[in-house]
Amino acid sequence: MEGTAKQEVIRQLQEKILKLEGFKPHTGILNRIDFGLADIESAFPFGTFPTAAVHEFISPTAVHATATNGFIASIVAKLMHAGNFCLWISTKRSLSPIGLTHFGIAPHQVIFVDITQHKDALWVMEQALKCNALAAVVAEMEEVSFSESQRLQLAVEKSNVTGFLHRRRPRHENTLACVSRWKIRSIASRVPDGLPGVGYPTWEVSLEKVRNGRPGKWQVSWQNNQLVHLSKEAITRTARPNHEQYA
């Protein structure tokens, strides 16, 4: 009896801390956006994908970057449901607007900002994150330092815009003040009964870090405008470390 009371106190305290850290449980149905992430959502605090935060994605090669952009696009599409604009900042853009239609994004609702200077890209991202008329801000760049990411986090806390920081071929994977760190890898597509041809886009999504959540690894496939989980046996959930220090 005493033990359950203690647990309840701890649970309430944890919720309080989460609220202080900016995570809000979505109470109303209207507020809640269904990201279609299915099982992945259980990894997040309160079981919802954290909006109004900056997510970090790391991709070491061009192939990984494509898979990562596909995954980001599938989430951004849900954020843009009300016909809002999204800003896509890149230093070396190869993203094709036509390809976004496949993920449910109307490409004319995306504003591309192509920048050559890394410093400018960060400035644009910070400015964009302060503009709460945008649905989401995606930035593709190489290096970001911890203090730079702190600035982005501060901007996001005021405006409630969701930011996606996609680091392509970073020299080292330094810690950032982001809410999560993802790595998306494309894996062999599955074709039923050995039929010829290429199947649906299939990815291995690994959530390496998430603040107040449980990191994990999932295999998903993008089929008919939704994420579908592949066989359960591939999922290997990593144990939660005892004490993790994130920014």
Place this chain on the structure above:
Amino acid sequence: MPRRYMCIWLPFFGTDRAEKEQPERRKAPFVLTLAQNGRVKIQAANRPALQEGISCGMVLADAQAILPQLESAIYDANSLNQTLQALGEWCIRFAPIVDLQAPDGIVLDISGCTHLWGGEEKYGNHIIDRIAQGGYQAQAAIADTIGAAWAAARHTTRLSIIPKTQQAQALSGLPPAALRISLQIQQRLHKLGFRYIEEFMHIPKSTLRRRFGDELIYRLGQALGTEQEHISLIEPIPSYQERLSCLEPISTCTGIQTALEQLLTTLCDRLRKEGKGLRQAVFRGYRIDGNVQTIHIGTGRASSNPTHLFKLFDLKVPNIEPALGIELFVLEATLTENSILPQEGLWQTKGGQSEIAELLDNIAAKIGSGSIHRFLPSAHHWPERTIEPTSSLDTQPQSDWPSHALRPLHLLAHPEPIEVMVPLPDYPPALFRHRKKIYKLVKADGPERIEQEWWISDEQPRDYYRVEDEKGARYWLFRSGYYGQGDPEWFLHGYFT
């Protein structure tokens, strides 16, 4: 109140303008011509041409028979009118009320202006000299009535001043054509032997009206001052300019920002009242050593929001070098547009386009507008031409985005050549080599043939394959050209997710 008018006549307006463009025309006989009723007629001739006996209204062929080396150009009435309009606007500096007398005259209401130049003679000479500096020969006359000034400007010397109430004497020695009457009446007067205005000036009106109609009476009255004549004035283009002079020279950043803020508030208030928005603006700081520091901004959409405009300027304020101090600030809107006032929303939704427009302005001001892109679908099936850029935030696509075929998420700007191993012609490749790395392919879809759009280009068609390698990466490859017609080339064009 008695008024004084000045008429300026530019006798060689058309040819002077053409000579300004090509100064070598000045020496030789030169005419401007216009095709009328199947004949090319001379509309304007310069002084050397007139001296050779060529006059306006002659047929060009006749004139060239007299003078084979005669140069000619086309008479462009529209651009001449624009030039005259510009000249009229320029004349507003001499008198507040200015009107044009097309095709080659300007009339100024100079009542109460001339004493600033030290009398009518100095005033008139000054204007004629200034116009001559600009490359136009001018003649002018000052009189109590527009009619008299018009007549004197065209029929006497360089500058003639008709003293107050003496227009009757001045007109008496001039031919009837000086009265701005139609050619028909001029000819009838000539037929009846009236060579000068004085010969019919004192004939009773009723007699004149019976013979020549109302027009002659009316024009004569206007010249003598018994009939009223109104002029429609040229409206000067409103300049959106605000000035702020400082008691002490300003040399700090905060000082400059305060000045800028003040100027912006007053300018934006004015713009908002007139329903306008600013597209381009320039902020100048006049330094005490005579130097002028300038910063420019531009907006993507007409704006009269001072805080937003301030932000745009603020990015550039560090470029100002105040040195010893700035004593005068001038803010001018160089380009304005009518702005559509935003409708108040009943429910404030999250689609604030103006906020995004302001954000993009900020980005454009810092990095350059060339870095911002938005795309609309374009009705082409060739992969490189399926999108077209648009510069506006409001344009909506005219056609749907193509969704029938799978297109890669990452498309290379230029297809990169690869080497492939193909087991059989028209089969998908079994492996390809790109940048010295070998990729073994296990799955493939295709081919999807994309033909060239023959109305744009006549190069080879492409056969696209969607392939997957053993690691799970998916690529978009294509073969350019057909088998059996030389060696087909292979390229990597994109990455699928």
